[in-house]
Amino acid sequence: MEVNPNEITNYATKFINILIDYSPKLISAILILFFGLYAIRLVNRVIRKIMLKRNLDPTLTKFLADFLLWALRVLLFVTFISKLGIETSSFVAILGAMGLAVGLSLQGSLSNFAGGMLIILFKPFKLGDTIEAQGVTGTVSEIQIFVTKILTANNQTVFVPNGALSNGNIMNYSMQGQRRADFSFAVSYDTDLKKAKEILLKILNDNPKVLKNPAPAVFVQSLTDSAVIFAVRPWANNTDFGEVSSETLENCKIAFDKEGIRIQPYLQELSKKNS
Structure with missing residues (x-):
């Protein structure tokens, strides 16, 4: 196949002319892209x-900043291709169709996204809070847009979807700063009730981790067929709650044994109830 030098010259001339005619648009588009990216970062x-100066929640700050960043990048990209002379109406239509398809295929993820927004805005809990939700109890270690990371007491990390988390019941043990432990002790009917009550109150009052305000309470809760039920309710700061619970159980058992008070085979922790 023979190559015609004249045709090559004609094609080269046309290419150079097109390049010369198109170069202003190309240069201006590149400049817009370059300065636009710099301005977006700034x-x-x-x-x-x-x-940060207004002390907004760190998770909300990161989300809003990232959302603004990508929104500005999309606008810059549309401006860039428009400056190149590419028709944007069809491009926007394609993006819309793609967005609809992605939205339909990611309904669960969008639900988690919406749940994350609700959690960030209404703050039913924050980082470091101890919560119980979706069958998981632990400390909130990270609030992401789609999931919340919860660290359990045995050092396991559980990822809970924000959609289910925002639509379910959440028990926040840290929000009030203090927590009450509720115990029930069953003693036999031949027990001196006043003496038993004095022993229980002394144990609570002698524990420096038990709060004086609200004051701990000890009272007869009910009478069953086989035992008298004492309710023991000490208050503690969230950080001391676990120690106060275990120390109360241990000290009450030791004191009852020392005084010859027999505990019936009935002991139930009710620390998650508010009765």
């Missing part, structure tokens, strides 16, 4: 600093 940095 704006994002300023927005983050403003939100």
